[in-house]
Amino acid sequence: MRRPSVRRTTALVAAALLLPALAACGSGDKDGGGEGDASSLVIYSGRNEKLVKPLLDKLEKAVGAEVEVRYGDSAELAAQILEEGDRTKAGLFFSQDAGALGALSKEGMLQKMPAATLDKVDEAYRGSDGDWVGLSGRVRVIAYNPDKVAEGDVPDSVFDVVEPEWKGKVGFAPTNASFQAFVTGMRVLEGEDATREWLQGLKANGAKTYTNNLATLDAVESGEVSLGLVNHYYWYERVAEKGEDGVDAELHFLPGEDPGALINVAGAGILADSGQRETAQKAVDYLLSEEAQTYFADETKEYPLAAGVTSTVEDLPALESLESPDIDLGKLESLQETLAVLRDVGLV
Structure with missing residues (x-):
């Protein structure tokens, strides 16, 4: 497996x-x-x-x-x-x-x-x-298409998906609540300026937008994009339904307490x-x-x-093995500020 x-x-x-x-x-x-x-x-x-x-x-x-x-x-x-x-x-x-x-x-x-x-x-x-x-x-992960990118080449930080090598190759769902919660976590952890810069980079790099996590995972599987920012359980649900041989995507759990590994x-x-x-x-x-x-x-x-x-x-992977960022999850209530940034950047 x-x-x-x-x-x-x-x-x-x-x-x-x-x-x-x-x-x-x-x-x-x-x-x-x-x-x-x-x-x-x-x-x-x-x-x-x-x-x-x-x-x-x-x-x-x-x-x-x-x-x-x-x-x-x-x-x-x-x-x-x-x-x-x-x-x-x-x-x-x-x-x-x-x-x-x-x-x-x-x-x-x-x-x-x-x-x-x-x-x-x-x-x-x-x-x-x-x-x-x-x-x-649930943990944020990067889904990837192994026919498009080798496992060892998948970024170890969500900040790296805005690099030129990933231009037009990343999918995400900006109007989806789980993505917005992740961006809120990034704001809390890294500050609003760094988060805005990352979102601007994502847009400028031609990242493709989808309605939800499932549509993003579909795009990864089809090869429309090489990488997708999703929650882990969508992949596991699909594997349970289709069997692993029927799922043309794999998951990368981010190390180093990266904001992209938010639980x-x-x-x-x-x-x-x-x-x-x-x-x-x-x-x-x-x-x-x-x-x-x-x-x-x-x-x-x-x-x-x-x-x-x-x-x-x-x-x-065991929950205790995940290298998620240290954050007070209650602070994810500052969603209004996140939406303001997303609107300013033109992603919602």
Whole structure:
């Protein structure tokens, strides 16, 4: 087996997510809307229904309460929670990315979790204020077409893909939330000037744009581009579907704590004013259980984050072996600034 070497967010939505005025909606009389019903749980899920419904159906039995799930884009749902304030119907926010959880944490919307829950997950994958926790992880990688580029010639830094030798040979999805989260991470790690310069270089170098990670991976496989900036699990899902011999791309995991090796997480936060804290806490603990963590590993090909649970995906590098950058994932909430840079550069 070939060994790999070591998902839509608009500017309008992102701006809404971070509008200070929305936080102000959290003040005022509760009208009973935030009291909730301790015998039920409302989950706002930024994760795709098709992807997580089987797991959330099991969660309902595990918590012993009726569970209602409202699906949508993570940033949009976070904006809705901020607008609803203490009247929100949500008891639990199940986010596709750390940035949306960071935005709610920043506005004091989330309940601190007990140490017994937080300690199940490495501190790198949970909120620094102890009010959200990662459930599954994914790493940014470079997909490459081995008929176009030898493994040893694949860049070891995302900064190198703007070099002249890669002119017109790189694919990426600038409007995709995972790419925007990665660029936000680069801003946090390297500063806005360096990030802007890299984005300008990417555009000037004729990098080709696609709608999402899957389309980018398709372009790599077809040879339309030699390299693609994607999340790791798309490749593993495709291999599980087609077999490795049916996938004309390989993966390169970036070394040296490069920004291109960002590990982002899907995670959960309990809404502080919903009146559903006890049931929501049970839900979080279930999502960190071996059963749920194994679901993420087997069904989504993501990294399980709870201690003691390891991925069952063949040839997936161990999480602890990845040389990802050291970053407070909560700071990925500064998406509005990222979108402003992307607009200025002309990529969205």
